[in-house]
Amino acid sequence: xxxxxxxxxxxxxxxxxxxxxxxxxxxxxxxxxxxxxxxxxxxxxxxxxxxxxxxxxxxxxxxxxxxxxxxxxxxxxxxxxxxxxxxxxxxxxxxxxxxxxxxxxxxxxxxxxxxxxxxxxxxxxxxxxxxxxxxxxxxxxxxxxxxxxxxxxxxxxxxxxxxxxxxxxxxxxxxxxxxxxxxxxxxxxxxxxxxxxxxxxxxxxxxxxxxxxxxxxxxxxxxxxxxxxxxxxxxxxxxxxxxxxxxxxxxxxxxxxxxxxxxxxxxxxxxxxxxxxxxxxxxxxxxxxxxxxxxxxxxxxxxxxxxxxxxxxxxxxxxxxxxxxxxxxxxxxxxxxxxxxxxxxxxxxxxxxxxxxx
Numbered sequence: 402x403x404x405x406x407x408x409x410x411x412x413x414x415x416x417x418x419x420x421x422x423x424x425x426x427x428x429x430x431x432x433x434x435x436x437x438x439x440x441x442x443x444x445x446x447x448x449x450x451x452x453x454x455x456x457x458x459x460x461x462x463x464x465x466x467x468x469x470x471x472x473x474x475x476x477x478x479x480x481x482x483x484x485x486x487x488x489x490x491x492x493x494x495x496x497x498x499x500x501x502x503x504x505x506x507x508x509x510x511x512x513x514x515x516x517x518x519x520x521x522x523x524x525x526x527x528x529x530x531x532x533x534x535x536x537x538x539x540x541x542x543x544x545x546x547x548x549x550x551x552x553x554x555x556x557x558x559x560x561x562x563x564x565x566x567x568x569x570x571x572x573x574x575x576x577x578x579x580x581x582x583x584x585x586x587x588x589x590x591x592x593x594x595x596x597x598x599x600x601x602x603x604x605x606x607x608x609x610x611x612x613x614x615x616x617x618x619x620x621x622x623x624x625x626x627x628x629x630x631x632x633x634x635x636x637x638x639x640x641x642x643x644x645x646x647x648x649x650x651x652x653x654x655x656x657x658x659x660x661x662x663x664x665x666x667x668x669x670x671x672x673x674x675x676x677x678x679x680x681x682x683x684x685x686x687x688x689x690x691x692x693x694x695x696x697x698x699x700x701x702x703x704x705x706x707x708x709x710x711x712x713x714x715x716x717x718x719x720x721x722x723x724x725x726x727x728x729x730x731x732x733x734x735x736x737x738x739x740x741x742x743x744x745x746x747x748x749x750x751x752x753x754x755x756x757x758x759x
Contacts, residue, residue: 406463408442409470416443418474432477438465489542493532497524497539498546574665580630583654585668589622589642624650628657 411419422436434455441451448466452459468476489497501520505512510523517536524532524539534542543549561567575582594616602608624647625636637653639646651666658664 406442406448406466407445408439408466411439411443415474419443422477429478431479435465435477438462439469442466489532489534494542494546496530497532497534497542498548500524501543501548571667575629578665581658581662581664582629583657583664583666584627584629585624585650585654585666587622587624587642587647590620591623592616592620593618622646626650626654626657631657 419436419440422432423440427433427436434457437455438451438457441454442448442462446454448459448462452462455462465476468479497520500508500523501515505515505519505523508523510519512519515523517540521534521536521539524534595610597610600608619640621638621640622642623636623638625634627634635653637646637650639649654664654666
């Protein structure tokens with residue numbers, strides 16, 4: 402006669418864990434019922450009694466007891482698997498993910514991005530490695546591996562090898578003279594067009610205006626000025642762009658600090674707006690400019706636009722350090738020296754120019 406099926410002798414840790422699951426309950430009914438089977442068997446109950454207690458088949462009780470005797474408490478969480486055998490090996494899945502994250506043009510396909518249908522069809526036609534997978538299984542595989550359909554993102558960085566040095570200089574000015582630092586940027590052209598408003602009207606009877614209109618007022622160019630120390634923003638609107646209007650905006654910055662002491666302006670594209678005539682006017686005494694090029698996006702509380710134009714001295718198409726040094730000495734221009742401090746986001750600007758206005 403065969404011996405009755407029962408669990409082996411429980412250790413103290415196993416007994417405490419089974420009692421904890423039975424007394425406190427479990428979010429998994431499978432764990433709870435299997436823990437009751439093991440405790441009942443450890444208490445000397447036979448398989449038919451245990452099966453009636455947990456409302457399970459006797460063969461199920463025997464399987465649980467045998468599994469516990471083999472692997473211990475790991476039998477409380479059975480690793481069930483059903484369905485047909487897997488048709489894709491882990492290497493095949495890695496190959497599918499690699500193909501999905503590769504541009505179709507690099508694989509000789511006449512389109513720019515994969516769809517589920519195109520990717521599944523391509524995997525079935527690969528020479529030497531045919532992978533048969535349905536569209537739904539392919540979608541689940543991509544989701545399980547964290548591959549989603551996304552738009553391409555762009556980024557840019559400064560090609561200037563002296564970028565950190567120039568940013569340190571602007572950071573130095575921001576730290577030492579925050580009340581005398583300004584930011585300047587030009588926006589435009591800005592179209593003047595009507596914008597739909599709102600108001601009270603009868604239900605389903607809004608005021609209707611013709612969608613066509615004539616742009617009789619042209620465009621405007623806005624030159625924004627920002628005071629870092631005062632946290633104040635203002636601007637100058639003009640019909641045309643040019644160095645004269647840019648100089649007028651810079652004069653408004655100069656008027657904000659009319660004590661005659663130097664001020665520092667962070668701006669972009671100065672050389673594109675400064676022909677020789679306006680540069681001579683500026684060098685004649687109305688403003689002394691010292692330019693410094695930076696190629697990094699983001700101006701302190703101002704929006705700057707990228708440009709690849711080179712910045713030159715106001716009176717020449719090519720930079721001349723001797724002329725700049727001479728003009729600075731004659732006009733009392735203050736040029737801050739580079740200090741090894743960390744550049745913050747407030748000092749980053751595109752094609753920025755550090756300007757000292759005497």
